[in-house]
Amino acid sequence: MGTALLYDEEMTKYKLLWVDPACKIEVPERLIVSYEALVRSGLSDRCISIPAREASDSEILLVHSELYLEAVKKTPYMTLEDLKEFTLQFGDVYFHPNIYHCAKLASGSALQLVDSVMTGKVRNGIALVRPPGHHSMHGAANGFCVFNNVAIAARYAKQKYGVKRVLIVDWDIHHGQGVQYCFEDDPSVLYFSWHRYEHQNFWPNLRESDYDSVGKESGAGFNINVPWNNVGMENSDYLSVFCHVLLPVAYEFCPDLVLVCAGFDSAIGDPEGEMCATPDIFAHLTHLLMNLAGGKLCAVLEGGYNLTSLAQSVCQTVQTLLGDPLPQLANLRGPCKSAIESLQCARSAHRRYWSFLKHAADPPMTDISTKHVKSAMEEEEKTEMAEEERCTEGKVWPEPPERLCPPVCSASVLPDDVACPDGLKRLSSSKDLEPLLVSKLKNRFRTAAVDGDGVTTFSRLYTLIEKLVVNEIRNGLVLVPDVAAAMMCVVQDLTSDLVKRVLVVCVGKEKELDYITTDGKVLVVQISSEDSEEQRSKYYIPVCLKKGCSDTSGFIQAVLGLLLPLGYEYNPDLVLLVRMPGSGVVDSMWQQLIGLLQGFAKGHTLVLMQVNEKACMGSTASALLGHPAPPLQDLQTPFPEDGDALERLRERLQADWKMLQTTS
Numbered sequence: 001m002g003t004a005l006l007y008d009e010e011m012t013k014y015k016l017l018w019v020d021p022a023c024k025i026e027v028p029e030r031l032i033v034s035y036e037a038l039v040r041s042g043l044s045d046r047c048i049s050i051p052a053r054e055a056s057d058s059e060i061l062l063v064h065s066e067l068y069l070e071a072v073k074k075t076p077y078m079t080l081e082d083l084k085e086f087t088l089q090f091g092d093v094y095f096h097p098n099i100y101h102c103a104k105l106a107s108g109s110a111l112q113l114v115d116s117v118m119t120g121k122v123r124n125g126i127a128l129v130r131p132p133g134h135h136s137m138h139g140a141a142n143g144f145c146v147f148n149n150v151a152i153a154a155r156y157a158k159q160k161y162g163v164k165r166v167l168i169v170d171w172d173i174h175h176g177q178g179v180q181y182c183f184e185d186d187p188s189v190l191y192f193s194w195h196r197y198e199h200q201n202f203w204p205n206l207r208e209s210d211y212d213s214v215g216k217e218s219g220a221g222f223n224i225n226v227p228w229n230n231v232g233m234e235n236s237d238y239l240s241v242f243c244h245v246l247l248p249v250a251y252e253f254c255p256d257l258v259l260v261c262a263g264f265d266s267a268i269g270d271p272e273g274e275m276c277a278t279p280d281i282f283a284h285l286t287h288l289l290m291n292l293a294g295g296k297l298c299a300v301l302e303g304g305y306n307l308t309s310l311a312q313s314v315c316q317t318v319q320t321l322l323g324d325p326l327p328q329l330a331n332l333r334g335p336c337k338s339a340i341e342s343l344q345c346a347r348s349a350h351r352r353y354w355s356f357l358k359h360a361a362d363p364p365m366t367d368i369s370t371k372h373v374k375s376a377m378e379e380e381e382k383t384e385m386a387e388e389e390r391c392t393e394g395k396v397w398p399e400p401p402e403r404l405c406p407p408v409c410s411a412s413v414l415p416d417d418v419a420c421p422d423g424l425k426r427l428s429s430s431k432d433l434e435p436l437l438v439s440k441l442k443n444r445f446r447t448a449a450v451d452g453d454g455v456t457t458f459s460r461l462y463t464l465i466e467k468l469v470v471n472e473i474r475n476g477l478v479l480v481p482d483v484a485a486a487m488m489c490v491v492q493d494l495t496s497d498l499v500k501r502v503l504v505v506c507v508g509k510e511k512e513l514d515y516i517t518t519d520g521k522v523l524v525v526q527i528s529s530e531d532s533e534e535q536r537s538k539y540y541i542p543v544c545l546k547k548g549c550s551d552t553s554g555f556i557q558a559v560l561g562l563l564l565p566l567g568y569e570y571n572p573d574l575v576l577l578v579r580m581p582g583s584g585v586v587d588s589m590w591q592q593l594i595g596l597l598q599g600f601a602k603g604h605t606l607v608l609m610q611v612n613e614k615a616c617m618g619s620t621a622s623a624l625l626g627h628p629a630p631p632l633q634d635l636q637t638p639f640p641e642d643g644d645a646l647e648r649l650r651e652r653l654q655a656d657w658k659m660l661q662t663t664s
């Protein structure tokens with residue numbers, strides 16, 4: 001299934017008609033450069049174009065009052081003076097004779113997108129719209145927004161498709177207070193927003209944008225605010241909040257639909273955000289949401305005022321929606337102090353509502369909420385981040401790297417008598433192994449594992465790896481007689497200098513993992529039921545699940561809160577996923593793991609499985625081919641010991657691995 005793209009140039013046909021410094025950045029060019037970048041890059045041709053439509057009155061009334069709608073209806077007939085007058089009653093927004101029409105098209109586009117996804121016409125999609133929506137409220141326009149496009153879409157999805165749970169992720173750099181007000185008492189809509197806050201000193205300067213606004217009444221726990229109290233936040237800060245706050249809750253919430261308030265003013269160069277995250281971060285933020293709700297994801301444009309980073313960020317988002325390989329994110333050095341405080345506050349505020357956050361630490365000593373007056377230390381810290389360090393318009397950043405699709409997506413190396421799963425390309429060619437390597441293999445394993453066809457298997461395995469690292473093939477599945485032996489070979493014999501770092505993810509109990517480098521060429525994360533003895537090195541991290549890999553709750557927690565942050569920091573060139581026999585990992589969890597691991601090494605994942613586990617080749621192939629993983633249904637409360645052990649493991653490792661930090 002494809003990716004929908006909604007765009008109508010009519011929505012470029014309104015603009016600010018008078019002088020207002022607060023509104024001058026919201027220009028038609030925002031939409032034009034975004035769409036043109038998609039056209040120029042060839043991405044628009046790969047999308048399924050869906051026409052915009054006007055939202056009807058009844059659809060707009062899902063969120064807004066009749067009084068407000070009737071008032072807005074009058075604006076097309078207003079004189080310039082009337083428009084100015086009308087505008088004065090709202091904050092940081094402007095009206096124009098054509099904005100009502102455009103606002104209906106913006107909301108209608110979001111609804112068209114929901115229709116396309118919910119009817120299965122497409123898997124996911126993006127609506128390039130203006131005016132944006134997330135600040136507009138029941139009875140008021142605000143912050144360039146007239147109708148709340150995403151809030152209307154959420155209510156529409158529930159009403160028309162009986163969607164039970166909607167996740168709204170708002171990565172725009174402003175707090176979508178309009179969305180928060182709409183759903184704060186509604187447990188069927190989980191609203192997550194991060195936003196520049198600076199202890200309530202940043203627009204819209206609301207006390208209720210802080211982390212302690214967790215929702216009301218039955219909606220308590222279903223509103224998550226992560227305030228950024230400093231500018232200059234980077235990729236590490238964004239990924240940490242996804243891994244340690246949003247994703248655990250999102251997986252526990254298990255939404256039927258994901259809506260994204262896709263504002264790109266959180267990207268580097270934006271005059272509003274003054275952040276430093278690069279456009280390729282949106283490739284990963286999108287990817288990390290794509291295995292929720294069976295891949296049903298609707299992104300709706302909100303903000304974004306630097307025309308260069310906006311266009312790049314939109315392209316990064318669309319390319320991921322299309323399933324292209326992800327760019328590697330280099331040198332993630334962990335969240336900054338301020339970000340850690342914010343994520344620690346958000347986690348502790350929500351630990352009573354979400355079992356996946358149950359073991360989150362207490363809030364930091366320095367209470368960062370607005371009650372707290374800026375201390376001399378903070379002032380000094382701010383001057384530390386001198387003007388030039390801050391990311392402003394003048395800031396430059398590299399073009400996002402090209403994300404090339406390999407000619408072959410998924411290859412397989414299988415015994416001749418095993419049928420190749422649909423979609424996979426069997427690799428039968430293999431270069432002859434050097435005799436030296438053959439003898440090494442033979443005398444390393446006196447077992448039958450490396451008899452005649454065993455050598456063939458290994459030579460094909462090495463051939464596959466070579467094709468992965470040169471991006472001829474994206475990922476692969478290999479069936480071997482003995483996975484432990486095969487893993488040793490791959491890890492020890494990886495001579496290719498194209499592979500500087502290999503992330504080995506071991507699912508299931510180890511037989512012998514005696515081979516662990518300490519030079520950092522290999523990082524092994526082992527998830528099993530074995531009560532691992534003391535952790536052996538920075539590069540061998542055993543995660544113990546009391547009830548073993550069949551405990552999906554514990555497993556997904558370990559993946560989100562430990563494996564993902566580690567993987568991002570380690571930044572491997574190859575991922576080796578080893579399924580030990582008898583691991584007991586649940587199929588949907590296995591597919592989720594493969595899906596999430598695609599975020600590393602440009603998707604170069606090599607799955608090693610034992611021949612006698614060929615029954616799960618089909619689901620493995622499906623995940624390797626990029627099909628969304630099935631939702632993890634009815635997750636049990638994680639085993640307390642496991643949750644607690646995971647926190648302790650993170651605390652112990654965070655000295656070595658900065659991305660594991662969740663406490664200041």
Ligand SMILES: CC(O)(O)CCCCCNCCCN
Pocket residue numbers: 021022023092132133134135143144172173174175203263265302303304
């Ligand atoms: C969709 C959106 O969240 O990007 C709208 C942001 C509105 C900002 C209003 N204040 C602007 C002050 C200008 N320096």
Ligand SMILES: [Zn+2]
Pocket residue numbers: 172173174263265272302303304
């Ligand atoms: Zn914004």
